[in-house]
Amino acid sequence: MNVKSYIEDVCKRSREASRILNALSSRQKNKALGVMADSIDHFFEKISLANEKDWAEGEKKSLSPALLDRLKLDLKRTKLMSEGLREVAALPDPVGEVMEAWTRPNGMEIQKIRVPLGVIAIIYESRPNVTVDSAGLCFKSGNAVILRGGSEAIHTNQILAQILGEALSKVKISSDAIQLIEMTDREAIFELLKMSQFVDLVIPRGGEGLIRTVAEHARMPIIKHYKGVCHVFVDSDADFEMAEKIILNAKVQRPGVCNAAETLLVHQDLKDTFLPRVIRSLQEKGVEIRGCPQTCAAVSGLKKATQEDWGTEYLDLILSVKVVKDVEDAIGHINHYGSMHSDSIVTKNEANAQAFLSGVDSSCVYHNVSTRFTDGFEFGFGAEIGISTEKIHARGPMGLRELTSYKYLVRGSGQVRD
Amino acid sequence: MNVKSYIEDVCKRSREASRILNALSSRQKNKALGVMADSIDHFFEKISLANEKDWAEGEKKSLSPALLDRLKLDLKRTKLMSEGLREVAALPDPVGEVMEAWTRPNGMEIQKIRVPLGVIAIIYESRPNVTVDSAGLCFKSGNAVILRGGSEAIHTNQILAQILGEALSKVKISSDAIQLIEMTDREAIFELLKMSQFVDLVIPRGGEGLIRTVAEHARMPIIKHYKGVCHVFVDSDADFEMAEKIILNAKVQRPGVCNAAETLLVHQDLKDTFLPRVIRSLQEKGVEIRGCPQTCAAVSGLKKATQEDWGTEYLDLILSVKVVKDVEDAIGHINHYGSMHSDSIVTKNEANAQAFLSGVDSSCVYHNVSTRFTDGFEFGFGAEIGISTEKIHARGPMGLRELTSYKYLVRGSGQVRD
Numbered sequence: 037m038n039v040k041s042y043i044e045d046v047c048k049r050s051r052e053a054s055r056i057l058n059a060l061s062s063r064q065k066n067k068a069l070g071v072m073a074d075s076i077d078h079f080f081e082k083i084s085l086a087n088e089k090d091w092a093e094g095e096k097k098s099l100s101p102a103l104l105d106r107l108k109l110d111l112k113r114t115k116l117m118s119e120g121l122r123e124v125a126a127l128p129d130p131v132g133e134v135m136e137a138w139t140r141p142n143g144m145e146i147q148k149i150r151v152p153l154g155v156i157a158i159i160y161e162s163r164p165n166v167t168v169d170s171a172g173l174c175f176k177s178g179n180a181v182i183l184r185g186g187s188e189a190i191h192t193n194q195i196l197a198q199i200l201g202e203a204l205s206k207v208k209i210s211s212d213a214i215q216l217i218e219m220t221d222r223e224a225i226f227e228l229l230k231m232s233q234f235v236d237l238v239i240p241r242g243g244e245g246l247i248r249t250v251a252e253h254a255r256m257p258i259i260k261h262y263k264g265v266c267h268v269f270v271d272s273d274a275d276f277e278m279a280e281k282i283i284l285n286a287k288v289q290r291p292g293v294c295n296a297a298e299t300l301l302v303h304q305d306l307k308d309t310f311l312p313r314v315i316r317s318l319q320e321k322g323v324e325i326r327g328c329p330q331t332c333a334a335v336s337g338l339k340k341a342t343q344e345d346w347g348t349e350y351l352d353l354i355l356s357v358k359v360v361k362d363v364e365d366a367i368g369h370i371n372h373y374g375s376m377h378s379d380s381i382v383t384k385n386e387a388n389a390q391a392f393l394s395g396v397d398s399s400c401v402y403h404n405v406s407t408r409f410t411d412g413f414e415f416g417f418g419a420e421i422g423i424s425t426e427k428i429h430a431r432g433p434m435g436l437r438e439l440t441s442y443k444y445l446v447r448g449s450g451q452v453r454d
Numbered sequence: 455m456n457v458k459s460y461i462e463d464v465c466k467r468s469r470e471a472s473r474i475l476n477a478l479s480s481r482q483k484n485k486a487l488g489v490m491a492d493s494i495d496h497f498f499e500k501i502s503l504a505n506e507k508d509w510a511e512g513e514k515k516s517l518s519p520a521l522l523d524r525l526k527l528d529l530k531r532t533k534l535m536s537e538g539l540r541e542v543a544a545l546p547d548p549v550g551e552v553m554e555a556w557t558r559p560n561g562m563e564i565q566k567i568r569v570p571l572g573v574i575a576i577i578y579e580s581r582p583n584v585t586v587d588s589a590g591l592c593f594k595s596g597n598a599v600i601l602r603g604g605s606e607a608i609h610t611n612q613i614l615a616q617i618l619g620e621a622l623s624k625v626k627i628s629s630d631a632i633q634l635i636e637m638t639d640r641e642a643i644f645e646l647l648k649m650s651q652f653v654d655l656v657i658p659r660g661g662e663g664l665i666r667t668v669a670e671h672a673r674m675p676i677i678k679h680y681k682g683v684c685h686v687f688v689d690s691d692a693d694f695e696m697a698e699k700i701i702l703n704a705k706v707q708r709p710g711v712c713n714a715a716e717t718l719l720v721h722q723d724l725k726d727t728f729l730p731r732v733i734r735s736l737q738e739k740g741v742e743i744r745g746c747p748q749t750c751a752a753v754s755g756l757k758k759a760t761q762e763d764w765g766t767e768y769l770d771l772i773l774s775v776k777v778v779k780d781v782e783d784a785i786g787h788i789n790h791y792g793s794m795h796s797d798s799i800v801t802k803n804e805a806n807a808q809a810f811l812s813g814v815d816s817s818c819v820y821h822n823v824s825t826r827f828t829d830g831f832e833f834g835f836g837a838e839i840g841i842s843t844e845k846i847h848a849r850g851p852m853g854l855r856e857l858t859s860y861k862y863l864v865r866g867s868g869q870v871r872d
Contacts, residue, residue, distance in 0.1 A: 055789065058812070058813075058815070059813070151815075153845055153846065237846055251673075255669075257845075259846075278868040282868065282870060284870075285870035286870075289870070289871055290871075389865075394476070395473075397473075397476070397569075397572070400862045401863055401864070402864045402866070404869075405868075405869045409562065414558070414871070415558075416556065416564075426675065427572060427655075427675075428654070428675045428846070428847040429846040431860055431861060441845040441849055442849055443816065443819060444850050446819070446820045447820075447821045448822050448823035449696075449822055450822055451822075451827065452700060452702075453703060453707055453708075453824055453827060453832070
C-alpha cells in the first residue's frame with residue numbers, strides 16, 4: 037500500500053469510529069478507560085521489551101541523553117500513564133452538556149450543546165506517554181484520535197496503541213477510535229495533513245521545528261502549543277520579598293517548560309535597590325543574566341542582552357532583564373516581544389495591576405502569582421492536552437472541554453420563515 | 455510602495471489600533487458607531503456618486519445583471535447600512551464579560567473573561583454593504599478590521615471606508631481601526647494572508663472559489679462560511695401537512711441562500727403516498743426534481759439524480775430527492791453527503807427525532823422546523839457576520855460573541871509552585 041492510500045484508509049476508519057464515539061454514554065467511555073488502564077498495567081513487560089528496542093536503536097543512533105531519557109518508559113512512568121487514564125475516567129464528561137437554552141418568540145426552542153470535535157490528529161515527538169495521555173483525553177471527549185509519534189519511539193508506540201485497541205475491542209468499541217500511524221517517514225505526516233475532509237483538528241506537540249512544519253502543511257484547523265516567552269514585571273510599589281520569591285520560582289523551579297519566565301522587567305525606580313539584589317539571588321541559583329544597558333550600568337559584569345534576546349525562549353537557566361519606565365512601558369514590551377502565553381505583575385498598586393491584567397494580550401495574566409501556574413491541573417481542569425497559544429477556539433491550558441465543539445438543536449412545531 | 459510593504463504597513467497599523475480598541479469602554483464604542491451611522495446617512499450623495507462609477511465600469515466590463523444588482527447602493531440599501539450600525543450599537547458588548555470565575559485551593563482567584571480577538575481580516579466580493587456591516591461588528595467586538603472587497607466595488611468601498619475612518623477620527627479613535635486594502639490585484643490578498651503575526655483571524659465571505667483560495671493561502675486561522683447542502687427528512691410517522699409546508703419553505707422561499715434545502719429524504723413507507731404529493735407541490739412552485747431510482751419509479755418523468763447531485767448546493771429551484779430506509783439511513787446519508795450546515799427531521803416519533811438530533815453532525819439540527827432559520831437574527835443574536843461551517847471556535851450563526859476570544863486573569867498573594 038502506498039503512503040497516501042494507507043493514510044486515507046486510517047483517516048476514513050477514524051471518521052467512522054468518531055460516529056460511534058459520539059453515541060457512547062459516559063459510563064461506556066469510563067468503563068473502556070478503566071479497561072485500557074488495566075491493560076497498560078497488565079502488559080508492562082511487553083511495553084518494557086518494546087521500549088528497550090527503541091532505547092537500543094536510539095543508543096546506536098547516538099541520540100542525546102536528554103532524548104534517550106524522554107524515550108524511557110520504566111515501571112513508574114508506565115504507572116503514571118495508567119493512573120492518568122483512571123483520572124480521566126473520573127472527570128466529568130463534557131459531551132452533551134447544555135451550554136445554553138432559550139426560546140424564540142415564534143416558539144422555537146434552541147439548545148446549544150457540547151459535542152465532540154470528531155477526529156483529532158496528534159503529531160508529537162519522543163515521549164511515548166503522549167500516546168496514552170492523548171488517546172485517553174480524546175476518547176473521553178468523544179473524539180477518534182490519530183496518533184503520529186516520533187520514529188525513535190515507534191516500537192513503544194506500536195505496542196501501546198495495540199494494547200489500547202485491544203482494550204477497546206474487549207468492551208465492543210471499534211479499535212479504530214485510537215489509531216497510530218505506523219509509517220515513520222515524513223511523507224506520512226504530509227499526507228495526513230492534507231486530509232481535511234476526515235480530520236477536524238490537528239495538534240502538534242513538540243519543539244518549534246515540528247510545530248512550524250505542521251502549521252505550514254496542515255489543510256485542517258490547527259491548535260499550536262507554541263513557545264512561552266513569559267515575563268515577570270516588578271512595579272515600583274511591590275512587596276519585594278514576594279517579588280523575589282515569584283521571580284526565582286518562575287525562572288528556576290523548572291526552567292525547561294513553557295510557563296517559566298524568560299524576561300524580568302523592573303520599574304526604573306528600583307534599578308539601584310531591588311534590581312541588584314534580585315540579580316544576585318538569581319546568580320546564586322546559577323542563572324545567567326543578560327541585561328539591557330540600564331541593567332548593565334546598575335550591576336557590573338553582566339552579559340549584554342541583544343535585540344534577539346527579548347524574543348527568546350531559553351528553556352534554560354538564562355534570564356533577560358530590562359529596566360522599564362512604568363507599567364505602560366512594561367505592557368508595551370510584553371505585547372511586542374512576548375508570545376502571548378503567561379505574564380505576571382508584582383505590585384501593591386491596584387490601578388497598575390488592573391492596567392496590566394487588561395492591557396497584556398496573553399492567555400494567562402497574573403497579579404502577584406508565579407507564571408508557572410499556567411497548567412491544566414493547576415487551573416483545576418483535572419487534565420491537560422497542552423497549552424494553546426492560539427486566540428481562536430482554545431487559549432491557554434486545554435482540558436477536556438477544549439477538545440469539544442458545539443451544535444444547536446432546534447425543536448419546533450412546524451415553524452417556517454416568512 | 456510595493457504590495458508587500460503596503461500590506462505590512464496596513465497590518466502593523468491595524469495591530470496598533472487593536473490595542474486601543476481593547477481599552478475602549480462600551481459607551482465609547484457605541485458613540486462611535488452612532489457617529490459612523492450618521493456619517494453614512496449624511497454622505498449619501500458622495501456614496502452614490504462613487505457607486506455610479508463602479509456601476510458604469512461594471513456595465514463596461516459586461517458584469518452579469520445579478521452582479522450589477524449586488525453592487526448597487528441606492529438610498530434604501532444605504533439606510534439599511536446605517537440602521538445596521540445603530541442596531542449593533544444597541545447590542546450588549548461581549549467584551550469584558552466574566553465567563554467563569556473560581557478560586558483554587560491555594561487561594562489563586564481565576565477569572566475567564568471575554569476579550570477581542572485582535573485583528574480580523576474580511577475578504578469578500580461584490581456587495582459593498584459588507585464593508586459597513588463587517589466594520590460595525592468587528593468594531594463593536596473590540597477588533598480592528600482589515601477589509602478587502604472585490605475590485606468591482608472599489609470606488610464605493612473606498613468612500614465607505616473613508617467615511618467610517620473620518621467618523622472615528624471625530625470621536626478621537628484611530629482610523630486605523632477600520633482599514634480597506636485599496637490595492638485590487640490578487641497579490642495583495644496573498645500578501646495579506648501571510649501576515650499571521652499581525653492578523654488573528656481571516657473570514658472569507660463569498661463564493662466557493664474565493665473561499666478555496668483564501669483557505670489555501672491563509673497562514674493564520676480562518677473561519678469559512680462554506681456551502682450549505684441542507685436536508686429535510688420526512689419520517690414515516692410525520693404530520694404530512696407540516697412536512698410539506700416545511701419542505702416548500704426550505705426550498706422555495708429563498709433558494710439562493712446557504713440554509714435553503716438542497717435534498718429531500720423521504721421514508722420508504724411514504725414513497726407511494728406523501729412522496730408523489732409533495733413532488734407535485736414542489737413542481738407547481740417551479741422546482742426541478744432530481745430523483746433517486748426509487749423516487750423516479752414512484753413518480754414518472756423525473757430527471758435522475760447523479761452521484762454528484764447528493765453533494766451539490768444548487769442555490770436554485772432544484773431539489774434532489776431520495777427514498778431512505780429509516781432514520782438511521784437518513785442520518786448516514788446526511789453525514790456522508792451533507793456540509794454539516796442545517797438539517798431537519800419532520801416526525802411525530804420522539805425517539806427518531808432524538809436519534810436525528812444527536813446523530814446528524816451539523817451545526818444546526820432541526821425537529822419540525824424549516825432549515826431556513828439558521829441565521830444570527832433568527833437565533834436572536836441581533837447581528838450576524840455569517841454562518842460558520844467550521845467545528846472549531848464558532849459553529850453556525852456567528853454574532854458578536856463569536857468574534858471574541860478569552861483570557862485568564864489570575865490574582866493572588868505571592869503563590870509559587872512547589
